[in-house]
Structure formats: C-alpha cells, structure tokens
Amino acid sequence: MNFTLHQLKVFTTIVENKSITKAANELNMTQPAASIQLKNFQDQFDIPLSEVIGRQFYVTDFGKEIFTIAQEILNKTKTIQYKTEAFKGLLSGKLKISVVSTGNYVVPYFLNGFLKKHPKVELVLDVSNKTTVIKDLEQNLVDFSMVTVSPDHLDLIELPIMENKLVLVASKENKIISQKGTDKSIFKTIPLIYREDGSGTRHTMQQFFKQEKIAPKIKLELTSNEAIKQAIIADIGVSIVSLLSIKNELHQNELKIIPAKGLPLKSVWKLIYLKKKALSPVAKAFLEYVELEKENVYNNYFSWLDTVEM
Structure with a gap:
C-alpha cells in the first residue's frame, strides 16, 4: 500500500x-x-x-x-x-470549550487575547444549551465548559470569572408594566417568555419563582436568546434575560429594564472542568490566562454593566 x-x-x-x-x-x-x-x-x-x-x-x-x-x-x-x-517554544494544540448560549457574550473576549498570544492554538468552540454543554463535559469531549449553574452529579473544579445579572425586560412600547407597578405580583399577570427546558437562565428563573412562591403566567417558550429578544421587542411578552445579552438593544432604545423587586437575579460565570481530567498544555495555559487576565478583560469590555440603571 x-x-x-x-x-x-x-x-x-x-x-x-x-x-x-x-x-x-x-x-x-x-x-x-x-x-x-x-x-x-x-x-x-x-x-x-x-x-x-x-x-x-x-x-x-x-x-x-x-x-x-x-x-x-x-x-x-x-x-x-x-x-x-x-x-521550538510555541504553544500549539486544540482548545475545546463548550459554552451555554448566553456565555457567547463572554467567552470571545477571553479567547481574543489568548489566541493572539498563541496563534498556533486551534480552537473548537461549541455553543449550546446547558444540558448539551454538561453532557459534553461529562463525556470528556471538551477541556472546559462555561456555565452559571454547575451540575451536582460531577466532581468539578471551578474558576469564577465574572458576575451575571438577570433583569426583567420589556419592549420600549410596553404599557402594561407601568400600569402594574414593580411588585413581584406582576409576574402572575404579565405574559412571560421562557427559555427552553435545560437552559441555565430558565433554571435561575424557576429557582426565583419557587423561592418567592410565584406561579408566573407563561406566554411561550423559545429556544434561543436572540429569539426571545425579538419577541420582546415585538411586544409579545416580557422576559428575564442576562444583562450581557441586551447591550445593543438598550443602546438602540428597543428594550427597557423593569426594576422589579427581587431583581436583578445574580449568578456567576465560571469555567468548569472535570477534577480528574489531565489538562493538556494548551488547556493549562488558557486556565492560567483567564485567571490572570479576568479583571483586565472585565474592565476593558464589561465595565458598562456597572453603569446600567436597574
């Protein structure tokens, strides 16, 4: 042959x-x-x-x-x-990361500097919902996952990166909110748009409603953050979304944040990986880079989060 x-x-x-x-x-x-x-x-x-x-x-x-x-x-x-x-002193190899969909607003800003520093590194990035992301991690298909809600059944190491704020958002044209006020009881009457089952955002919302003993009026379920934003802009309903995901819509005056009691909901973006996993040189280098640069990345790209009125 x-x-x-x-x-x-x-x-x-x-x-x-x-x-x-x-x-x-x-x-x-x-x-x-x-x-x-x-x-x-x-x-x-x-x-x-x-x-x-x-x-x-x-x-x-x-x-x-x-x-x-x-x-x-x-x-x-x-x-x-x-x-x-x-x-030859060059870091090379594959870096495999799975990210929940909203995390796509975070992870590129950490990858940008790392890939410029190490141009020989090959990136494999998969963006999906929380269920798929955790499955990839469990099956050892990726080096890291980026989530806000960690699974309880896996032995993990976590690296906190930055805070995630979930806010109640409505169309700029929405009139119902101003009539109902900002009490938690508004969730029983306003049409609420949910993410699909398995979403980290949905999990955080459900935990909030359970804790506050609220039975929300669910209007519909959508499978992507972008679809939810468009539905809100069209005034089909309101939703609780990550503040990270609506920067452009706020700037373009298409959405407004409703300052309801108990909000914003807060969680933490983190890189997680299996405790027993033997990290490759590329994975180790990325972990070190994120730990070292996370404050600088936040200041350079996410400081606007601290100026938003809620």
Missing part, C-alpha cells in the same frame, strides 16, 4: 460530510479532484470503502473501520506537529 496523508484527509472529510461535494468545499478542492483522491485511495483495497446509490454517498462496514484508523493516523500526525512546535 502506498496511500498518502492527503488521501486519508480527503477520505475522512468525505465520510464526515457524507458528500464528496461538501468535502471538496471544506478542503478548498474541486469536486473532480476530491473524487480522484478518493478513487486512488480506494484502488489500494480489494474491498469497497464506499458506494454511491442514486446520488447518496454511503460508507461500507469495512470503510467505517478504515475511517476510524485513518482518524487515528491523522491525529498522530497532528501530535507530531504539536510536539515539534513545543520544542
């Missing part, structure tokens, strides 16, 4: 995309060039790796086994690259 690393890369990318065309686009190749590389790789085996039925690409059972081995070979070559760069 005389296959090349390039052929392995083309083959694994095609399998991952289940499409030669999509793989070619990802690899910046033409579709015919990718097909030729796949054929040259296939010709070295007596057993088919794949088949095309109609226009659908399928991987054979044998092809799936070769795919797994090819991934291992490619990962080993990356390790060689990382080791070489480490000996």
Whole structure:
C-alpha cells in the first residue's frame, strides 16, 4: 500500500460530510479532484470503502473501520506537529470549550487575547444549551465548559470569572408594566417568555419563582436568546434575560429594564472542568490566562454593566 496523508484527509472529510461535494468545499478542492483522491485511495483495497446509490454517498462496514484508523493516523500526525512546535517554544494544540448560549457574550473576549498570544492554538468552540454543554463535559469531549449553574452529579473544579445579572425586560412600547407597578405580583399577570427546558437562565428563573412562591403566567417558550429578544421587542411578552445579552438593544432604545423587586437575579460565570481530567498544555495555559487576565478583560469590555440603571 502506498496511500498518502492527503488521501486519508480527503477520505475522512468525505465520510464526515457524507458528500464528496461538501468535502471538496471544506478542503478548498474541486469536486473532480476530491473524487480522484478518493478513487486512488480506494484502488489500494480489494474491498469497497464506499458506494454511491442514486446520488447518496454511503460508507461500507469495512470503510467505517478504515475511517476510524485513518482518524487515528491523522491525529498522530497532528501530535507530531504539536510536539515539534513545543520544542521550538510555541504553544500549539486544540482548545475545546463548550459554552451555554448566553456565555457567547463572554467567552470571545477571553479567547481574543489568548489566541493572539498563541496563534498556533486551534480552537473548537461549541455553543449550546446547558444540558448539551454538561453532557459534553461529562463525556470528556471538551477541556472546559462555561456555565452559571454547575451540575451536582460531577466532581468539578471551578474558576469564577465574572458576575451575571438577570433583569426583567420589556419592549420600549410596553404599557402594561407601568400600569402594574414593580411588585413581584406582576409576574402572575404579565405574559412571560421562557427559555427552553435545560437552559441555565430558565433554571435561575424557576429557582426565583419557587423561592418567592410565584406561579408566573407563561406566554411561550423559545429556544434561543436572540429569539426571545425579538419577541420582546415585538411586544409579545416580557422576559428575564442576562444583562450581557441586551447591550445593543438598550443602546438602540428597543428594550427597557423593569426594576422589579427581587431583581436583578445574580449568578456567576465560571469555567468548569472535570477534577480528574489531565489538562493538556494548551488547556493549562488558557486556565492560567483567564485567571490572570479576568479583571483586565472585565474592565476593558464589561465595565458598562456597572453603569446600567436597574
């Protein structure tokens, strides 16, 4: 056999995309060039790796086994690259982080300086809801997760980063709030928009309502922070959202904060990771960077939070 690393890369990318065309686009190749590389790789085996039925690409059972081995070979070559760069004094490797959706307003400001300092580091960032983020952490698919609510069932180490404030928000055109006042009882009558089940924001809201013995009037559930903001702007209802997420909407005078009793709700953004996890040099460096720079990052990018009237 005389296959090349390039052929392995083309083959694994095609399998991952289940499409030669999509793989070619990802690899910046033409579709015919990718097909030729796949054929040259296939010709070295007596057993088919794949088949095309109609226009659908399928991987054979044998092809799936070769795919797994090819991934291992490619990962080993990356390790060689990382080791070489480490000996030259360059930090390299993958940094894998999962972030709850609202955390996407926080984590880029910590990654910005770190990635500029270490340009050889490859970032894999997944933004999802709390349930998915914790599942990724539990299955050891990531180095860190960024959350405000930590799971109770995992043995973790936590690095607090900054405070998170949740505020009651309504459309600038909303007239109901001014009629009802700011007592907690308004939650029993105003139409409230909830995040989906599994969201950290929803969990914090529910804890507040449970503690205050309030049965809120739920208008609807939405699965993203952006969808909630648009629904509030359209005056479909009100919601409790992270102050971090509405900077532009406040500046553009599309939303207003309602100073209700018991609010803002406060939690803490934190990086969490498994206590028994052996952190890579890249992960250790990022942890040290966040610890060292978190105050500077807050002052440079988030000091506006302290000036908002609530």
